[in-house]
Amino acid sequence: MKAAIVVFPGINRERDMAIALQLATGHRPQMIWHKETVLEGIDLVVLPGGFSSGDYLRCGAMAAHSPIMPAIHEHARRGGHVLGVCNGFQILTEAGMLPGALLRNAGLRFLSMDCHLRVERADTDFAGHYQTGQVFRAPMAHGDGNYFAASDTLDRLEGEGLVAFRYASASGEITNAANRNGSQRNIAGIYSPNLRVLGLMPHPEDLVDPLMGGIDGKPLFDGLAAALAA
Amino acid sequence: MKAVVTVMLKEGVLDPQGKAIGHALGVLGFTGVGEVRVGKRIELDLAETDPEAARKSAEDMGRSLLANLVIESFQVEIV
Numbered sequence: 001m002k003a004a005i006v007v008f009p010g011i012n013r014e015r016d017m018a019i020a021l022q023l024a025t026g027h028r029p030q031m032i033w034h035k036e037t038v039l040e041g042i043d044l045v046v047l048p049g050g051f052s053s054g055d056y057l058r059c060g061a062m063a064a065h066s067p068i069m070p071a072i073h074e075h076a077r078r079g080g081h082v083l084g085v086c087n088g089f090q091i092l093t094e095a096g097m098l099p100g101a102l103l104r105n106a107g108l109r110f111l112s113m114d115c116h117l118r119v120e121r122a123d124t125d126f127a128g129h130y131q132t133g134q135v136f137r138a139p140m141a142h143g144d145g146n147y148f149a150a151s152d153t154l155d156r157l158e159g160e161g162l163v164a165f166r167y168a169s170a171s172g173e174i175t176n177a178a179n180r181n182g183s184q185r186n187i188a189g190i191y192s193p194n195l196r197v198l199g200l201m202p203h204p205e206d207l208v209d210p211l212m213g214g215i216d217g218k219p220l221f222d223g224l225a226a227a228l229a230a
Numbered sequence: 231m232k233a234v235v236t237v238m239l240k241e242g243v244l245d246p247q248g249k250a251i252g253h254a255l256g257v258l259g260f261t262g263v264g265e266v267r268v269g270k271r272i273e274l275d276l277a278e279t280d281p282e283a284a285r286k287s288a289e290d291m292g293r294s295l296l297a298n299l300v301i302e303s304f305q306v307e308i309v
Contacts, residue, residue: 057270057295057296058298061295061298065294065295093300094298099300100300101298101300101301103243103244103246103301104246104247105246106244106246107246108246108247108250146244148243148244148300148301149300150300182244182246
């Protein structure tokens, strides 16, 4: 799997993402500055977390119009894989590559803590090393992670099985208490209709080594590396 | 020519900032305040001199960047 991480000004999670990808694939992913315009020979494009352009106007609004974005649209249109984490998820929604938007957290506080995610389906290239219904721990760190979409969009996402992960209790129950940012229907991550584009708010790349305090996020990267090995 | 673009969250979209401000106003003793909504005011200095063309241009900017139409609506005023 050849992975590329897009670096926008103000992004700060790209190095940890690179560590997670390198652990899974055995080689360093390519770093691509947002002003580049070409993506060649890349299987997976990753939009990492951070605060692109200082979160000015709206989180991800500027990055969604970066020079590299047409190449990412084209990569996705050809069926290429795209992973957006945190600010990366916000950029994907701002770019119209995933539906909905990420609003200010319902409690207005920046949330920096662990959460638990329930895997809604494991038959995807991203979640293949998890089990459906499995709960894993993931750190989150965001001020604008409150997933919003019109109710017919939410119904479509659920009806087509495009909800990737939901905020859950440690035992897997979908509760309001587990939904700290107020996301609609506890949605933490969603897929595109072809299941090749995934956006999620929490950070699986932050738990990929026992030295980080756990390896709950590692199956996501190992699963991707296995699915895209060819 | 100056265009003022006002961006507001759509009806039905939770506005936690508005809620917090409404709550704080109540704490300060201001009574009779109903719903509070927070938006953005963006002022654009435009080279365009025709008001209708300036409005159209500002509306294009609103749709492509200044507002996210999934959650926000906007109004343009030429001043």
